[in-house]
Amino acid sequence: MSFVFGPVPSRRLGVSLGIDIVPRKYCTLDCIYCEVCKTDNLTIEQEDYYDINEIINEVKEKYLPLKDSLDVVTITGSGEPTLNKSIDVIVKKLKTFVTHPIALLTNSTLFYDEEVRQKVKIFDIIVPSLDAANEKIFKKINKPSKEINFSRMIEGLITFSNEYRGKLILEILLLEGVNEHQEHLDQLVEIIKNMKYDIVQLNTAFRPTAYKNVKRLDDIQLLDIALFFNEKGVKVEPVKNFISKNIPKNIMNDIFNKMLNMRPLSENDIVELFGEAFLKNLSQNTSLEIFKYNGETFFKKI
Numbered sequence: 001m002s003f004v005f006g007p008v009p010s011r012r013l014g015v016s017l018g019i020d021i022v023p024r025k026y027c028t029l030d031c032i033y034c035e036v037c038k039t040d041n042l043t044i045e046q047e048d049y050y051d052i053n054e055i056i057n058e059v060k061e062k063y064l065p066l067k068d069s070l071d072v073v074t075i076t077g078s079g080e081p082t083l084n085k086s087i088d089v090i091v092k093k094l095k096t097f098v099t100h101p102i103a104l105l106t107n108s109t110l111f112y113d114e115e116v117r118q119k120v121k122i123f124d125i126i127v128p129s130l131d132a133a134n135e136k137i138f139k140k141i142n143k144p145s146k147e148i149n150f151s152r153m154i155e156g157l158i159t160f161s162n163e164y165r166g167k168l169i170l171e172i173l174l175l176e177g178v179n180e181h182q183e184h185l186d187q188l189v190e191i192i193k194n195m196k197y198d199i200v201q202l203n204t205a206f207r208p209t210a211y212k213n214v215k216r217l218d219d220i221q222l223l224d225i226a227l228f229f230n231e232k233g234v235k236v237e238p239v240k241n242f243i244s245k246n247i248p249k250n251i252m253n254d255i256f257n258k259m260l261n262m263r264p265l266s267e268n269d270i271v272e273l274f275g276e277a278f279l280k281n282l283s284q285n286t287s288l289e290i291f292k293y294n295g296e297t298f299f300k301k302i
């Protein structure tokens with residue numbers, strides 16, 4: 001049995017050493033987009049799945065030699081980590097030798113339980129997910145265990161976000177024809193307005209999914225939704241984190257303009273996303289203002 005995986009480069013958190021503390025696909029949900037597989041053990045029962053010392057010893061052995069190359073240690077994996085009843089004890093023990101921030105990726109379905117909320121407060125970073133703003137879409141995209149009550153779950157997430165003192169990154173995974181339509185986005189904004197968070201990250205199905213016919217959004221759709229959230233006062237992750245680097249030439253200008261509507265872009269952002277040649281051409285663009293900030297050159301719309 002191996003509990004540790006990686007290091008893996010994570011779009012969200014940097015270079016991460018992963019720790020899996022529940023058996024494969026023990027989960028409260030059976031998300032149609034799951035990258036692992038369909039859920040065989042749909043449950044909300046919290047258990048002590050493993051000997052804690054076995055987990056800690058393996059992490060110690062693998063973490064220490066890798067230490068200098070990491071940004072974060074993450075409790076995540078192939079099931080829902082809050083199903084491990086001793087999650088708080090494991091993190092307390094990890095903190096005796098891990099000097100990096102410890103993050104939790106969770107589907108947040110058990111945050112209605114005050115005891116779970118208390119246990120996970122020990123994490124430095126929490127990335128809860130919220131893909132649905134109503135029960136119908138929740139059932140469609142997340143296929144929950146019958147014991148999960150949607151309204152109670154949302155209340156738990158909102159309560160937790162207001163109690164938690166660490167960094168909270170809310171992740172929303174959007175799929176074509178499932179949860180990306182305007183009425184649903186409006187409902188998501190209403191929920192997010194009640195939450196305390198650091199940033200919202202928009203995601204889509206970038207890898208093969210557990211169920212068939214799951215359609216990811218393209219970069220432009222994600223960008224449009226990010227702009228919409230931004231207009232509504234939601235803090236959305238800088239777009240470069242989900243825009244691919246292989247933007248087709250014919251839509252570069254369109255994407256560039258949409259990004260500038262949201263925030264100024266640095267020279268580095270532009271080179272990374274659009275290339276050197278695109279940056280050079282911008283010097284002739286009279287609709288842009290160029291300014292310096294912290295020694296970096298930025299572009300914004302006049």
Ligand code: SF4
Nearest residue numbers: 027029030031034107
């Ligand atoms: S919550 Fe995570 S592990 Fe569980 S089914 Fe959804 S994506 Fe897969």
